[in-house]
Amino acid sequence: MRIVCPFCGERDGEEFATIGGAAGPRPDPNAPDALALFHAYVHLRDNPAGPHAEHWYHAQGCRRWLAVTRNTVTHEILSVVLVRP
Amino acid sequence: MRYSAFSLFANALGGHKNWQPAWRDAAPKPAYDTVIVGGGGHGLATAYYLAKEFGLASIAVVEKGWIGSGNAGRNTTIIRSNYREPGNLPFYELAMTLWEGLEQELNYNVMVSQRGVLNLCHSDAQRDAYARRGNAMRLHGVDAELLDAAGVRRHAPFLDFDNARFPITGGLLQKRGGTARHDAVVWGYARAADGRGVDVIQNCEVVGIRQGPRGVEGVETTRGFIGARKVGLSVAGNSSRLGDMAGLRLPIESCVLQAMVTEAVKPLIPGVITFGAGHFYISQSDKGGLVFGGDIDAYNSYAQRGSLAVVEDVCEAGMALMPMLGRLRVLRNWGGLVDMTMDGSPIIDSTPVRGLYFNGGWCYGGFKATPAAGLCFAHLIARDAPHPAAAAYRLDRFATGRVIDENGLGAQPNLH
Amino acid sequence: MADPVMRATPALAGLVKPGRFGAVRDAPGVRISVRDDLEIASVAVRAGARDAFDARASALLSFIPKDGPVRSGNGNMSALGIGPGRWLFLRRGGQGDFAAGLAADLAPLASVSDQSDGYVSFAVGGDCARRTLAKGMPLDLHPAAFAEDDVAVTLVTHIGAVVWREDEQFHIAVFRSYVGSFWHWLSASAAEFGAGLV
Amino acid sequence: MSEVQPNRLPVGGLIDRAKPMSFRFDGRTLQGFAGDTLASALLANGVGLVGRSFKYHRPRGILTAGPEEPNALVELRGGARREPNSKATTVELFDGLEARSQNRFPSLAFDLLSLNALLAPFLPAGFYYKTFMWPRGAWEKLYEPAIRRAAGLGRASGEADPDAYEKAHAFCDVLVVGGGPAGLLAALTAARTGARVILCEEDFALGGRLLGDRTEVDGGCGLAWARDVEAELRSLAGVTIMGRTSVVMLHDGNSFAAVERVSDHLPVPPPFQPRQRLWKILARQAVIATGAVERPIAFGGNDRPGVMMASAVRTCLNRFGVAPGKRACVFTANDSGWSAAGDLLAAGVRVEAVIDPRVKVDAPVTAGARKAGIPTFLGSHVTGAHGGHGVRGIEVRKPDGRTERIAADLLAVSGGWNPALGLTSHLGARPLWSPQIEAFVPGKLPPNTQVAGAVRGVFALPDVLADGAAAGAAAAEAAGFRSGAVDVPAASRDATSLSACWRSPGASGKVFVDFQNDVTDGDIVLAHREGYRSVEHLKRYTTLGMGTDQGKTGALLGQALLAEAAGRSIAEAGTPIARPPQVPVAIGVLAGPHRGRDFRPVRRTAGHDWAQEQGAVFVEAGQWLRPQYFPKAGESDWLQSVSREAAGVRAGVGVCDVSTLGKIDIQGRDAGRFLDFVYVNAFSALAVGKARYGIMLREDGFVLDDGTTARLADDHYLLTTTTANAGRVMQHLEFCHQVLCPALDVQMISVTEQWAQYAVAGPHARDVLARLVDPPHDIGDAAFPYLSAAGLTVCGGVAARLFRISFSGERAYELAVPARYGDAVIRAIVAAGEPFGIVPYGTEALSVLRIEKGHVAGNELNGQTTAADLGLGRTISTKKDYVGRTLARRPALQAPGRAVLVGIKPVDRSQRLRAGAHFLAMGAPAKPDADEGHVTSVAYSPALGHWIGLGLLQRGRMRMGERIRAYDPVRNGDQLVEVCSPLFVDPEGARLRG
Numbered sequence A: 001m002r003i004v005c006p007f008c009g010e011r012d013g014e015e016f017a018t019i020g021g022a023a024g025p026r027p028d029p030n031a032p033d034a035l036a037l038f039h040a041y042v043h044l045r046d047n048p049a050g051p052h053a054e055h056w057y058h059a060q061g062c063r064r065w066l067a068v069t070r071n072t073v074t075h076e077i078l079s080v081v082l083v084r085p
Numbered sequence B: 001m002r003y004s005a006f007s008l009f010a011n012a013l014g015g016h017k018n019w020q021p022a023w024r025d026a027a028p029k030p031a032y033d034t035v036i037v038g039g040g041g042h043g044l045a046t047a048y049y050l051a052k053e054f055g056l057a058s059i060a061v062v063e064k065g066w067i068g069s070g071n072a073g074r075n076t077t078i079i080r081s082n083y084r085e086p087g088n089l090p091f092y093e094l095a096m097t098l099w100e101g102l103e104q105e106l107n108y109n110v111m112v113s114q115r116g117v118l119n120l121c122h123s124d125a126q127r128d129a130y131a132r133r134g135n136a137m138r139l140h141g142v143d144a145e146l147l148d149a150a151g152v153r154r155h156a157p158f159l160d161f162d163n164a165r166f167p168i169t170g171g172l173l174q175k176r177g178g179t180a181r182h183d184a185v186v187w188g189y190a191r192a193a194d195g196r197g198v199d200v201i202q203n204c205e206v207v208g209i210r211q212g213p214r215g216v217e218g219v220e221t222t223r224g225f226i227g228a229r230k231v232g233l234s235v236a237g238n239s240s241r242l243g244d245m246a247g248l249r250l251p252i253e254s255c256v257l258q259a260m261v262t263e264a265v266k267p268l269i270p271g272v273i274t275f276g277a278g279h280f281y282i283s284q285s286d287k288g289g290l291v292f293g294g295d296i297d298a299y300n301s302y303a304q305r306g307s308l309a310v311v312e313d314v315c316e317a318g319m320a321l322m323p324m325l326g327r328l329r330v331l332r333n334w335g336g337l338v339d340m341t342m343d344g345s346p347i348i349d350s351t352p353v354r355g356l357y358f359n360g361g362w363c364y365g366g367f368k369a370t371p372a373a374g375l376c377f378a379h380l381i382a383r384d385a386p387h388p389a390a391a392a393y394r395l396d397r398f399a400t401g402r403v404i405d406e407n408g409l410g411a412q413p414n415l416h
Numbered sequence C: 001m002a003d004p005v006m007r008a009t010p011a012l013a014g015l016v017k018p019g020r021f022g023a024v025r026d027a028p029g030v031r032i033s034v035r036d037d038l039e040i041a042s043v044a045v046r047a048g049a050r051d052a053f054d055a056r057a058s059a060l061l062s063f064i065p066k067d068g069p070v071r072s073g074n075g076n077m078s079a080l081g082i083g084p085g086r087w088l089f090l091r092r093g094g095q096g097d098f099a100a101g102l103a104a105d106l107a108p109l110a111s112v113s114d115q116s117d118g119y120v121s122f123a124v125g126g127d128c129a130r131r132t133l134a135k136g137m138p139l140d141l142h143p144a145a146f147a148e149d150d151v152a153v154t155l156v157t158h159i160g161a162v163v164w165r166e167d168e169q170f171h172i173a174v175f176r177s178y179v180g181s182f183w184h185w186l187s188a189s190a191a192e193f194g195a196g197l198v
Numbered sequence D: 001m002s003e004v005q006p007n008r009l010p011v012g013g014l015i016d017r018a019k020p021m022s023f024r025f026d027g028r029t030l031q032g033f034a035g036d037t038l039a040s041a042l043l044a045n046g047v048g049l050v051g052r053s054f055k056y057h058r059p060r061g062i063l064t065a066g067p068e069e070p071n072a073l074v075e076l077r078g079g080a081r082r083e084p085n086s087k088a089t090t091v092e093l094f095d096g097l098e099a100r101s102q103n104r105f106p107s108l109a110f111d112l113l114s115l116n117a118l119l120a121p122f123l124p125a126g127f128y129y130k131t132f133m134w135p136r137g138a139w140e141k142l143y144e145p146a147i148r149r150a151a152g153l154g155r156a157s158g159e160a161d162p163d164a165y166e167k168a169h170a171f172c173d174v175l176v177v178g179g180g181p182a183g184l185l186a187a188l189t190a191a192r193t194g195a196r197v198i199l200c201e202e203d204f205a206l207g208g209r210l211l212g213d214r215t216e217v218d219g220g221c222g223l224a225w226a227r228d229v230e231a232e233l234r235s236l237a238g239v240t241i242m243g244r245t246s247v248v249m250l251h252d253g254n255s256f257a258a259v260e261r262v263s264d265h266l267p268v269p270p271p272f273q274p275r276q277r278l279w280k281i282l283a284r285q286a287v288i289a290t291g292a293v294e295r296p297i298a299f300g301g302n303d304r305p306g307v308m309m310a311s312a313v314r315t316c317l318n319r320f321g322v323a324p325g326k327r328a329c330v331f332t333a334n335d336s337g338w339s340a341a342g343d344l345l346a347a348g349v350r351v352e353a354v355i356d357p358r359v360k361v362d363a364p365v366t367a368g369a370r371k372a373g374i375p376t377f378l379g380s381h382v383t384g385a386h387g388g389h390g391v392r393g394i395e396v397r398k399p400d401g402r403t404e405r406i407a408a409d410l411l412a413v414s415g416g417w418n419p420a421l422g423l424t425s426h427l428g429a430r431p432l433w434s435p436q437i438e439a440f441v442p443g444k445l446p447p448n449t450q451v452a453g454a455v456r457g458v459f460a461l462p463d464v465l466a467d468g469a470a471a472g473a474a475a476a477e478a479a480g481f482r483s484g485a486v487d488v489p490a491a492s493r494d495a496t497s498l499s500a501c502w503r504s505p506g507a508s509g510k511v512f513v514d515f516q517n518d519v520t521d522g523d524i525v526l527a528h529r530e531g532y533r534s535v536e537h538l539k540r541y542t543t544l545g546m547g548t549d550q551g552k553t554g555a556l557l558g559q560a561l562l563a564e565a566a567g568r569s570i571a572e573a574g575t576p577i578a579r580p581p582q583v584p585v586a587i588g589v590l591a592g593p594h595r596g597r598d599f600r601p602v603r604r605t606a607g608h609d610w611a612q613e614q615g616a617v618f619v620e621a622g623q624w625l626r627p628q629y630f631p632k633a634g635e636s637d638w639l640q641s642v643s644r645e646a647a648g649v650r651a652g653v654g655v656c657d658v659s660t661l662g663k664i665d666i667q668g669r670d671a672g673r674f675l676d677f678v679y680v681n682a683f684s685a686l687a688v689g690k691a692r693y694g695i696m697l698r699e700d701g702f703v704l705d706d707g708t709t710a711r712l713a714d715d716h717y718l719l720t721t722t723t724a725n726a727g728r729v730m731q732h733l734e735f736c737h738q739v740l741c742p743a744l745d746v747q748m749i750s751v752t753e754q755w756a757q758y759a760v761a762g763p764h765a766r767d768v769l770a771r772l773v774d775p776p777h778d779i780g781d782a783a784f785p786y787l788s789a790a791g792l793t794v795c796g797g798v799a800a801r802l803f804r805i806s807f808s809g810e811r812a813y814e815l816a817v818p819a820r821y822g823d824a825v826i827r828a829i830v831a832a833g834e835p836f837g838i839v840p841y842g843t844e845a846l847s848v849l850r851i852e853k854g855h856v857a858g859n860e861l862n863g864q865t866t867a868a869d870l871g872l873g874r875t876i877s878t879k880k881d882y883v884g885r886t887l888a889r890r891p892a893l894q895a896p897g898r899a900v901l902v903g904i905k906p907v908d909r910s911q912r913l914r915a916g917a918h919f920l921a922m923g924a925p926a927k928p929d930a931d932e933g934h935v936t937s938v939a940y941s942p943a944l945g946h947w948i949g950l951g952l953l954q955r956g957r958m959r960m961g962e963r964i965r966a967y968d969p970v971r972n973g974d975q976l977v978e979v980c981s982p983l984f985v986d987p988e989g990a991r992l993r994g
């Protein structure tokens, strides 16, 4: 897999690490149902066959976290942006 | 027709004209009491035990492709019960005891070969971790031996003891562990289930799960709707897709696990050997090929193929451990979809949807589970209560914190 | 800093000795030098301070570090882009006060950390430099693809490295603790072309 | 020379007759020429019997002239370099080559296991699934060992591979795979546009079929044309031609893997050269021009030595100047076989007959044969090839059903051509059935890929050339280059019409569809009868296509016969997916140089050489090497050394290299707030010049890592991690910042490598440091109490950082200096410590000291423990949110029954403790539900004079003083231990403050 890092350019997937699906924003710890919200945030995943929003870390490059949309069936990468510009 | 040396002989004289299909290629009926989705080892075993142990009739297994086309037909065939966590041990030991009698149970030679599984360690801390695991096994009545370096040398003299980057300090050996002929397990269960009236329906993909006020009503398939009072999902790498059809969001992500096999050579290595300082494990098939693999491709994927980086990583580890492999050739390399959970342990549980049951999250380790997964899933479906040996495999354990995390890696599936 | 009693130990002490090695050629195909004279500091712009930082840099450093994976500089010091708003600043043969000086100059607009001892850098040149480096560097080193002053942070045979092109040579900085393994790979890769260490 | 090579033609061939080479096969010394393959040299010497088949041990010869060879497998080379299953057809001959036939006993000519053939009726496909089940347990002991011995092909050397391997990266605009006419012209066309082109050819000569066929291109011989193209390509700057290089895999993003056989054509690799090199080629565009493989026909004895593919016969004649027989017959279902007959005639071989199942064959095709007066049998089939170790005659069945026997020692067969489309399937695309060529052709192509020539089912040379040129142009343009007018040379047009013939009607005797795995037509029918009807089931049940040739020649026959049996078309039945590698690849080259000690890089600290001089025993800590202990002369074992070191620290002073701890520089206005978020305890309130111990959780509430973090300035902290977790923590912190709170002004960078850091611990620690710290810096307890941190200089001006923190529980400091001074400073510390008897100590003593103090480390931070489990609950701040806070509230993480950190002592103090033992309540049976936890860490405590340990015990804090069992069956251990506080030494922490 080749990933185009917005900073470093195109690199082999080997340089990156992903933690899987990009769960939505971190829930509010003070919400009444915080426990349930955090459980879903940490444990439940969409895991679709097709386009998938992911977080990748350019561990062996610029060390930026990337927001990647990737097709899990074809491995085609649909978009890559820095999470924190 | 019963399989035996005699029937083989008799048929030989008849030019093998009288053999019957191992299983009927059944066409879907409008409805069944129970439909199992997924014609892998688990699904077929579940159907078999539903019929045999729980006396259910009217059972179908629906498979989108050919039976065994998933992980059952592409795994590296290791069976073992060398686990550490109390939630896992009774279950995998139940599986091991079932393996030990499976040929006779199924009247099909699935070639269970208990030639030992050896996990190597390379540091004192690792040895202590294996001691902890081995002791847990012994507490559960499972066989386990802790070897020192000399013991390992006796077991596998060809390992690199003298020039190693991570010297071998010992290992944990389960002699009853070993391998089984993966395809035969699928065919054996299919034949045995078919023999008890189960419909094995191939080329029939489930595309929807119909629910009514009182729970599931059946499955929509590429061959039409099939009604069912109870539906059991046993689709491994596709668990999330099926869950999604029923509105379930699961603690699972699908990754690819690759494996490789070399050209066949005369017997070279004993049993199964696992590297402790790199991603590599290996065994030799009866045909003579060295079957080996390592780490998963650590990204979500529904493609049954992986990356070169992992192939290199596995071969580097292989050479670090067994420099004699250098001139043996990789003949074939493939991948399968593994359903990774948030704690690396499986799920056998009922779901919020009435009449819908789930068996999955087997990660890269569910082949060894096949007989027990079938029996326990059947128990759950038939009795609506978990089998004691699988009581810990609850869907809600992440919410409660009762996780079964053998490696202590936490809620990142691709780390397990 | 002045260095009266303490002896600084080169990272490759005992590991390498200057001279020719590998295949015998009249001219070495690969020329390698170890750059022990570099002072290195990592510089990261503070949040929201980019404009002020640029102004300060051009005022005090007389150049504005370029964005992106490129090398920019002012003759005696250069900045390698290693991330958005992050650089490795290099200065040759200074007095050991480089990071401190930069920190003072750029405070509070940037975070500066001394890395002079964290990295060891090699310069690799010669006709066969590309073929040598290709044995571990996952980058297209063709002049059109990796030009003078291009920079890349990448993985070279399992070792993280910062790579850049400067004066027709490839420069590779690796973390100090890896230097033995890195040299082992570099020298083995260069051997077939005949190599010289200066 | 050629008298010793009976089948060598007097003239012709691409061999160098001036370079004779001698080689040995099964001990016989034979002669060949440079340019031969082992197969051609064997045939030149009249060696037709080369191997034995997998199951029935049938005598086998040489079927093909390429990597698709199923039969001619040999053990190449000897000793540690032995290579089993080497295809004689791809082994380039070299002087002194050694090869042995394999899978036979005692000898190739007389193989006892060939008796299996007599048992054949009882060994149909999958027979082993139906028997060997009784008595239970006999499988491993009896049947399996026997089957395993019989199975397998060649023998592995069993010794470490002595040769070296390399990996390398390559990049290009256009990669061309295959150097046949299509590939050559594709490469040339692309190269002429100025594109960077790589051409990979697995053979040692360019030309593809042009090497074996007698063809005309550009008015001259096809080969001459190929030479010209090669010359022009070599003259172009942007072109790289890689010979002896097989492209074996295709991965995402147009990454191709190729194996260059650098030295396989030599006895041993030359100096500084590897045996093979793995190329990782990144191509913007690729042209796959891998050609086609000729397939056999199913008839009786079709596996006999002397039955060869027609194209292989042509290659023998034209490329190697070898006549594989004296009296030849040709059995072909397509026109190319007739060309083989022509070539045989031209080479002066007697052609006894040409047999073609087709009733009508175009006159021009048959003309040559008829003119030469060769009997031709149209509408006829070869039903059997007779003979023992070699063909002696064939049986022909004519349209009227009558049969005729023809004496012959060579039968050239052509059942048609299967495109070599493997690479096009590596991304999962399924091939499509082409009725035109009655074979599978590439389906959906991989992105940025073209196919050209025979691999696409284009067979006639002029069309192949045009196809190659078009593909080369298209690829170059897609890669952004303008291609001018493409000129395609004229070429002779071999007729290429065909009609598939899978199985000869009335075939007699054993009929093979997969030669190597001994799969017969009967096996296919049986598999279908038994319900193994998917091509994938067929494959797995019969092993069709699972040999080292991956069924490149025969598998399609089996699939066709299955389709026939099932009354399906082959298109419906489909074909099993082709997987990488395209040809088998040595594990060694996939590993490259990363083996033995070079498996992974080694990390050394600045103090490494010094420690080595002290005779340190080193231990791997991840990639780091750390001194484990420093044995002294006269010490009997490690325990004695470690105890001396630990005692030395408590009695006087010791020094330990702690440089490997992860050090992360954290700066920015919000650095404090950020740390509050990632640690359970608060850091924003920490005073400048102070350090504090911190615990980090994962978001799921379990402990991730711990360490001390110091505040160097308002906006500057230095965070330390454990050695093991440095990388993971860095990634975690970057995630917390960039993803979870991007608004914060924080900059992080690892400074682990910048600093060499030494722990100086013991009552005299300050005295030692006082001799190193430059004035006016004051490290007296008033100015520099416990948990202080300061920047200062030592040894006359070396900038340093001093932290007063303690893992050992003693008065202790950690001194950090720039790594270049690490060596000098450790020597200075030891010199300064001399009067106080300073002891260097390693990781073992470090561990003893921390266990004596109940400090947790890796064994306790095992990813399953909570802060409370480890007795660190009090450090948790309740005032703020932090990573892991919410999910740490989950019921099971709060459960009262959890296993928590305790200390243990053996009741019999003379006993040794062992980590990994499980806790059982006294008197409880050794059963799962009696399991109450386990021993995590143990040490012999010199301070207490007996073994002590830490453990995780259910409800442990309420069980102080209780006696429990430490159950350790894997080491035959079962002992009584007493539960106690994990603080074994100086519970009040008096020594800490001095």
Ligand SMILES: Cc1cc2nc3c(=O)[nH]c(=O)nc-3n(C[C@H](O)[C@H](O)[C@H](O)COP(=O)(O)OP(=O)(O)OC[C@H]3O[C@@H](n4cnc5c(N)ncnc54)[C@H](O)[C@@H]3O)c2cc1C
Pocket (backbone or CB within 6 Å): B037, B038, B039, B040, B041, B042, B043, B062, B063, B064, B065, B066, B067, B068, B069, B070, B071, B072, B073, B074, B075, B076, B077, B078, B079, B204, B205, B206, B207, B234, B235, B236, B237, B238, B242, B257, B258, B259, B293, B334, B335, B336, B337, B338, B362, B363, B364, B365, B366, B367, B368, B369
């Ligand atoms: C390379 C590799 C090596 C492995 N090695 C080992 C090992 O050594 N030991 C071990 O214990 N485990 C191993 N595993 C894991 C093991 O193979 C799996 O955990 C186990 O096979 C899963 O159970 P199963 O056999 O029922 O799954 P599968 O065989 O995958 O069965 C699931 C079936 O469901 C079908 N299906 C999916 N979706 C649908 C649908 N919508 N409709 C109908 N049917 C559907 C699939 O086609 C498939 O046939 C390995 C896995 C891989 C990939």
Ligand SMILES: NC(=O)c1ccc[n+]([C@@H]2O[C@H](COP(=O)([O-])OP(=O)(O)OC[C@H]3O[C@@H](n4cnc5c(N)ncnc54)[C@H](O)[C@@H]3O)[C@@H](O)[C@H]2O)c1
Pocket (backbone or CB within 6 Å): D177, D178, D179, D180, D181, D182, D183, D200, D201, D202, D203, D207, D208, D209, D210, D213, D245, D246, D247, D248, D289, D290, D291, D292, D334, D335, D336, D417, D420, D452, D453, D454, D455, D459, D460, D461, D464, D494, D495, D496, D582
């Ligand atoms: N008369 C017929 O019916 C018929 C049928 C098929 C082919 N042909 C002849 O065969 C030729 C086809 O030309 P072509 O160029 O398409 O094919 P080719 O067979 O001439 O050349 C293919 C080349 O690719 C190489 N190759 C294959 N796989 C490779 C890999 N993975 N890596 C590196 N190299 C690899 C082969 O060694 C071979 O040299 C023409 O001469 C055609 O006339 C004739």
Ligand SMILES: Cc1cc2nc3c(=O)[nH]c(=O)nc-3n(C[C@H](O)[C@H](O)[C@H](O)COP(=O)(O)O)c2cc1C
Pocket (backbone or CB within 6 Å): B073, B074, B075, B076, B077, B182, B261, B264, B285, B287, B289, B291, B304, B331, B332, B333, B334, B335, D536, D545, D546, D547, D550, D576, D577, D579
């Ligand atoms: C235990 C085991 C042994 C195998 N042995 C062989 C073999 O000898 N020859 C072969 O071609 N493939 C062998 N394979 C690989 C299969 O051909 C196939 O690639 C694998 O089951 C995955 O299926 P797929 O490639 O059709 O997706 C083996 C697979 C397994 C799991």
Ligand SMILES: [Zn+2]
Pocket (backbone or CB within 6 Å): A005, A006, A007, A008, A009, A058, A061, A062, A063, A064
């Ligand atoms: Zn990057």
